[in-house]
Amino acid sequence: MSRRTRVLVLAVMALVLIGGSVGYVAWSRAAQDHASATAPAQATIAPSAVENLPHIVFRNSALGTLYGDVAMVPLSNPGGPRAVVSQQCDRVFATSSETLCLASDRGVVTTYSAKVYTSGKTAPTSLPLTGSPSRARLSNDGKYAATTSFVAGDSYAATSFSTRTVVTRLSDAKALDLEDFALFDNGRRISPVDRNYWGVTFAADDDHFYVTVAFGGATHLARGQLSTRRVDTVRTDAECPSLSPDGTRVAYKKRGDRARGDWRLVVLDLATGKETQLAERRSVDDQVEWLDNTHILYGLPGTGSQAAESNVWVVNADGTGQPSILIPKAWSPAVVH
Amino acid sequence: MYLAERPRDDPTRSVAIPEKRSRFPVPRGVSGTVWTLGVVSLLTDVSSESVSAILPVYLTAVLGLSPLAYGFLDGLYQGVSALVRILGGYLSDRFDRPKWVAAFGYGLSAVTKVFLITFHGFASLTTVITLDRLGKGLRTGPRDGLIAASTPSAQLGRAFGVHRALDTVGAAIGPLLAFTILWLVPGDYTSVFVVSLAAAILGVALLALIVPDRRPRADARDRAPQPAPTTVAVRPSLAAMRDHGMGRLVLAAGLLSVLAISDGFIYLTLQQRDNLAATYFPLLFVGTNVAYFLLAIPCGRLSDRIGRQRVLVGGHVLLVAAYLAAAGPAAGAVMSVVCLTCLGAYYAMTDGVLAALTASITPVPIRTVGIATTQTVVAVARFASSLIFGALWTAIGRGHAVMVFAAALVVVIPLAGWLLSSVARNTLASTTQNGEQA
Numbered sequence: 001m002s003r004r005t006r007v008l009v010l011a012v013m014a015l016v017l018i019g020g021s022v023g024y025v026a027w028s029r030a031a032q033d034h035a036s037a038t039a040p041a042q043a044t045i046a047p048s049a050v051e052n053l054p055h056i057v058f059r060n061s062a063l064g065t066l067y068g069d070v071a072m073v074p075l076s077n078p079g080g081p082r083a084v085v086s087q088q089c090d091r092v093f094a095t096s097s098e099t100l101c102l103a104s105d106r107g108v109v110t111t112y113s114a115k116v117y118t119s120g121k122t123a124p125t126s127l128p129l130t131g132s133p134s135r136a137r138l139s140n141d142g143k144y145a146a147t148t149s150f151v152a153g154d155s156y157a158a159t160s161f162s163t164r165t166v167v168t169r170l171s172d173a174k175a176l177d178l179e180d181f182a183l184f185d186n187g188r189r190i191s192p193v194d195r196n197y198w199g200v201t202f203a204a205d206d207d208h209f210y211v212t213v214a215f216g217g218a219t220h221l222a223r224g225q226l227s228t229r230r231v232d233t234v235r236t237d238a239e240c241p242s243l244s245p246d247g248t249r250v251a252y253k254k255r256g257d258r259a260r261g262d263w264r265l266v267v268l269d270l271a272t273g274k275e276t277q278l279a280e281r282r283s284v285d286d287q288v289e290w291l292d293n294t295h296i297l298y299g300l301p302g303t304g305s306q307a308a309e310s311n312v313w314v315v316n317a318d319g320t321g322q323p324s325i326l327i328p329k330a331w332s333p334a335v336v337h
Numbered sequence: 338m339y340l341a342e343r344p345r346d347d348p349t350r351s352v353a354i355p356e357k358r359s360r361f362p363v364p365r366g367v368s369g370t371v372w373t374l375g376v377v378s379l380l381t382d383v384s385s386e387s388v389s390a391i392l393p394v395y396l397t398a399v400l401g402l403s404p405l406a407y408g409f410l411d412g413l414y415q416g417v418s419a420l421v422r423i424l425g426g427y428l429s430d431r432f433d434r435p436k437w438v439a440a441f442g443y444g445l446s447a448v449t450k451v452f453l454i455t456f457h458g459f460a461s462l463t464t465v466i467t468l469d470r471l472g473k474g475l476r477t478g479p480r481d482g483l484i485a486a487s488t489p490s491a492q493l494g495r496a497f498g499v500h501r502a503l504d505t506v507g508a509a510i511g512p513l514l515a516f517t518i519l520w521l522v523p524g525d526y527t528s529v530f531v532v533s534l535a536a537a538i539l540g541v542a543l544l545a546l547i548v549p550d551r552r553p554r555a556d557a558r559d560r561a562p563q564p565a566p567t568t569v570a571v572r573p574s575l576a577a578m579r580d581h582g583m584g585r586l587v588l589a590a591g592l593l594s595v596l597a598i599s600d601g602f603i604y605l606t607l608q609q610r611d612n613l614a615a616t617y618f619p620l621l622f623v624g625t626n627v628a629y630f631l632l633a634i635p636c637g638r639l640s641d642r643i644g645r646q647r648v649l650v651g652g653h654v655l656l657v658a659a660y661l662a663a664a665g666p667a668a669g670a671v672m673s674v675v676c677l678t679c680l681g682a683y684y685a686m687t688d689g690v691l692a693a694l695t696a697s698i699t700p701v702p703i704r705t706v707g708i709a710t711t712q713t714v715v716a717v718a719r720f721a722s723s724l725i726f727g728a729l730w731t732a733i734g735r736g737h738a739v740m741v742f743a744a745a746l747v748v749v750i751p752l753a754g755w756l757l758s759s760v761a762r763n764t765l766a767s768t769t770q771n772g773e774q775a
Binding site for chain 2: 001006007009010013014020021024025028029063067068111194308
């Protein structure tokens with residue numbers, strides 16, 4: 001091949017490849033636009049019709065202009081029309097007075113924010129958030145907020161990703177980094193370099209909480225106390241705990257002897273130490289939410305090309321029954337009584 | 338455009354003619370091959386960094402893996418790359434075909450992007466990422482060998498500076514492109530993989546079609562005065578590397594790099610002291626990269642003028658400055674900017690310059706494996722550094738750990754300077770042996 005031919009071949013390849021890429025993205029965009037245009041227009045209701053009833057706050061994941069906005073449905077009709085608030089969040093949690101919203105502000109460089117909106121106050125409280133949002137929780141009375149985010153390079157293995165979990169007292173915005181808490185394993189004080197915390201769930205007393213702590217290659221369910229700044233491991237192989245409303249059980253995801261990233265939901269009875277596997281047989285990566293003392297809510301991605309349209313499922317907390325979709329096209333549910 | 342600057346290549350010859358720069362005054366510009374290789378790296382970095390940027394989100398949000406699993410994957414990334422790097426250098430020297438070893442490496446990474454589109458799940462992803470890193474490890478040495486083979490010894494610093502600057506641009510475009518695509522088509526990771534594949538193929542095509550298939554060893558033999566000196570006939574071996582000051586260079590580079598704290602740790606230190614740095618945490622690496630991009634070429638030129646070992650040592654003095662700015666008594670936004678600038682300058686004064694220094698002290702037959710060896714030593718030393726720093730951080734706290742590293746670096750810099758000064762004497766000797774012109 002002469003040099004001229006090779007340059008020509010390259011120019012043609014460049015045209016085809018660049019044209020093909022632009023074409024593919026444009027086609028994909030058009031397909032999404034078509035999907036949202038032909039999707040039955042999302043029936044919405046006014047927030048005022050929902051917020052004073054018992055309701056579920058979640059992230060709207062129906063493709064369209066309202067994708068990623070905070071939404072609400074009444075507990076009495078979770079599959080029905082939703083109220084949408086124009087507030088973009090990747091992860092949302094709410095109590096009757098506070099809404100915690102973790103968001104990515106996509107731009108030249110994506111930055112992240114965590115804000116707490118209090119009803120009756122116009123200016124939200126900003127919390128520290130140093131990476132892509134993962135988990136969000138508020139204590140029952142809204143006094144404390146917990147956020148988990150992925151942070152780059154927060155571990156000794158140079159460029160690996162790890163998590164940062166911060167508990168903030170909202171009255172004075174005082175932030176407690178769980179990494180600074182004293183960690184005890186089987187009653188022995190340890191300080192592993194590679195420890196990572198994620199997924200806080202608060203107890204009703206505003207002092208105790210459960211959290212995942214990982215070190216030495218294993219994950220652990222741990223019980224912590226804000227007043228003493230101490231965390232004690234409870235048992236191994238448990239991630240993203242969620243305490244039941246009556247405080248007697250903890251639901252979490254468990255890997256068992258399955259491959260990495262393949263979890264099943266289980267419920268642990270704190271008094272007896274008995275673990276019950278739930279009827280959901282698919283892998284769930286979510287911090288579950290208790291609908292009431294007998295039902296558990298969690299998000300799963302939609303199937304196939306609808307992966308972005310996740311659904312909120314419900315399953316019995318005692319291992320019986322079959323999972324079913326409670327809120328279609330929703331993510332990150334929080335039950336507000 | 339730059340293709341037109343290279344009329345010396347005769348396309349009818351299957352073996353590229355060595356660029357006979359000795360007959361002309363040394364040209365101001367950098368060889369077209371170096372620019373082309375820079376663009377190849379730019380495209381490949383656009384390809385790999387666009388995927389890397391969204392991989393954590395993709396793995397956790399779509400495939401449902403925990404951040405821990407991601408950390409494991411990333412560890413795999415680093416390890417595989419360092420292991421095969423020397424192999425890539427050796428193969429390229431042994432068979433005197435750096436272009437095709439590099440093309441194989443670039444090609445392997447491109448092929449993995451196809452699998453990323455078609456396969457899902459943790460096991461296949463692990464395979465895909467391992468292959469991608471295998472490709473990166475294989476290509477790095479031969480590519481730097483090609484840059485060295487296309488550049489007169491006196492301009493190596495600038496040539497590597499040009500290449501590293503383009504490489505950095507690619508690393509910056511990649512994540513931007515990925516997030517722009519996800520902004521245009523939310524949740525459609527396949528679009529990102531498709532664009533990444535296109536960029537990778539274009540990079541491989543550019544390398545395969547435009548970069549001349551140089552045979553550095555054969556070229557050197559042709560150029561050498563008859564009868565050829567023994568050094569030119571030498572084959573890649575450990576003994577051959579020992580003869581040319583590689584031992585001292587490797588020791589100096591290793592000592593300096595084991596005290597180089599990983600960027601991530603430095604950014605975390607800044608983030609803990611300075612609210613601005615905490616808010617713009619993701620921007621910190623951009624700051625470093627901008628400084629690296631702006632300074633890569635000037636620092637490369639400086640290294641050609643005043644001596645590569647001086648610039649290499651000077652880069653580590655700036656690293657000490659970056660440590661002091663990150664953990665010293667003064668805090669605030671100004672100190673954060675100073676720290677990022679010093680960090681970028683450190684990379685500009687060390688990364689390409691080290692390759693240039695290695696290329697200038699090693700004779701052609703062991704040049705690529707020599708470059709690959711110093712780079713592997715640096716990578717392994719940096720990993721060791723992360724382990725040591727991690728332990729020290731837990732023991733005495735982050736700020737104190739940074740200051741300990743700064744103090745150790747102050748002790749090691751003169752030692753490294755002494756080791757490198759005897760290496761530099763070797764430069765002149767081997768340059769004359771290669772019959773290369775300064």
